[in-house]
Amino acid sequence: MKPSVRFPVSPTLLRRLAYASIIANVAIVVTGGAVRLTASGLGCPTWPRCTDESYHTTPEMGVHGMIEFGNRLLTFAVGVIALAVLLAVLAQRPRPRGLLPLAIAVFLGIPAQAVIGGITVLTDLNPWVVGLHFLASMAVIAAAYALWRRTVEPDGPxxxxxxxxxxxxxxxxxxxxxxxxxxxxxxxxxxxxxxxxxxxxxxxxxxxxxxxxxxxxxxxxxxxxxxxxxxxxxxxxxxxxxxxxxxxxxxxxxxxxxxxxxxxxxxxxxxxxxxxxxxxxxxxxxxxxxxxxxxxxxxxxxxxxxxxxxxxxx
Missing domain, CATH: 1.20.120 (Four Helix Bundle (Hemerythrin (Met), subunit A))
Structure with missing residues (x-):
């Protein structure tokens, strides 16, 4: 049997990725606010597609469609960072206790938050669902912060x-x-x-x-x-x-x-x-x-x- 190969990740790199995850999740809250403040919440009138025929915006949808679609694309960027953090945690040797569950929570929180965002569109921006969407982002930020703190602390009691x-x-x-x-x-x-x-x-x-x-x-x-x-x-x-x-x-x-x-x-x-x-x-x-x-x-x-x-x- 061929021996497995390990690719250890330095603690410094892991800390930087975890910190980047916090920044990215804060950024998507602000850009999500820009969507609402510019009245672009229904720039893409459906979900997960942007229109019934397309996953991306069309010229006919104008600036509101571009703003809403841009925010959806940013979700993928935030997810990529969360995935990078998760992979870095999996490669960490030795791995601090409690780090992996936090990385999984942040990673899974991104699609969960996106789904709630999709429900806001499908419910024509129901204000209670919009509020839940914001609070879901706050929960992901809290998990990302806990993850980052775990990367800067020694692995002790x-x-x-x-x-x-x-x-x-x-x-x-x-x-x-x-x-x-x-x-x-x-x-x-x-x-x-x-x-x-x-x-x-x-x-x-x-x-x-x-x-x-x-x-x-x-x-x-x-x-x-x-x-x-x-x-x-x-x-x-x-x-x-x-x-x-x-x-x-x-x-x-x-x-x-x-x-x-x-x-x-x-x-x-x-x-x-x-x-x-x-x-x-x-x-x-x-x-x-x-x-x-x-x-x-x-x-x-x-x-x-x-x-x-x-x-x-x-």
Whole structure:
């Protein structure tokens, strides 16, 4: 039997690919917003084809068809990066624990997100499905972030860096952050940017649901500020720094939100707010991860060289 050949991937390359996956998934959220803000949501009126006869746009469909089809093509680019990450993880020797499930989750999340995007088209941009499409992208970004963090951490046990009550507070802040994102999709679904002139709205009162969203933002900022002082009080410098970054991102996002509301939702600010949503999510996850750290396995606890697999000869 011919011996197998291994193609190991350097940890540096894997980290860069994982980081690129985060950037790509954030980019597709922003470009997806551009599709909606330019009223190009039905530029390709069906799915998975762009028209009943063609998988690609036609000149007759104009700029809206080009924008929508371009966003669909970007999905393939994001999928290629996710596939590259998965292959790199499979080739990793030794492979950190938990890395493969995360790589699979990110890779499978791309087609799942695309299918939900297709359903938005088939339902004529139903606002609840559009919101689910956005939240699916947020879930993929979260998985991509977890994957990237796993590539930069040593392969050892995760140890808490703050007391248990503060870890609970950090988790509560993360839940509130996720809730703010969900309510934000309800605000969007009640507003004017439907993605197409004929698309329905969710029927919620824009002013009332915007107030609920704003209340959630105030709660989130309050919790985040409390975390900054609490982490500093226990000497958790890294966690305090991460919480401070989260507060800064939240304040910036909140400022954009208020300005866009009082200026009647100009497209440029809405796009910036969508990017800000991704940054709030990433900053929240960074804060949560800062409450624990992985420490290298002590030499005496590592497998002896004789117990490790020997690469097959070519």
């Amino acid at each position: 995760a140890m808490p860096t703050v007391p248990a009550p503060l870890r609970t507070l950090a988790l509560l802040t993360t839940v509130v952050s996720a809730t703010v994102l969900v309510v934000g999709t309800w605000v969007t679904g009640s507003g004017p940017h439907a993605g197409d002139k004929g698309a329905a709205r969710n029927g919620l009162d824009p002013e009332s649901i915007s107030q609920v969203h704003a209340d959630g933002v105030f709660l989130l900022i309050g919790l985040s500020v409390a975390l900054v002082f609490a982490f500093r009080a226990v000497g958790a410098t890294r966690a305090a720094r991460a919480a401070a970054v989260l507060v800064a991102v939240e304040l910036g996002q909140g400022l954009i939100g208020f300005v866009q509301y009082f200026t009647h939702l100009p497209g440029a600010l809405v796009a910036a707010h969508m990017l800000g949503s991704c940054l709030v999510l990433l900053a929240t996850l960074a804060m949560l991860w800062s409450t624990r750290e992985r420490r290298p396995v002590a030499p005496e606890n590592r497998p002896s060289p004789a117990a490790e697999p020997v690469p097959a000869a070519v």
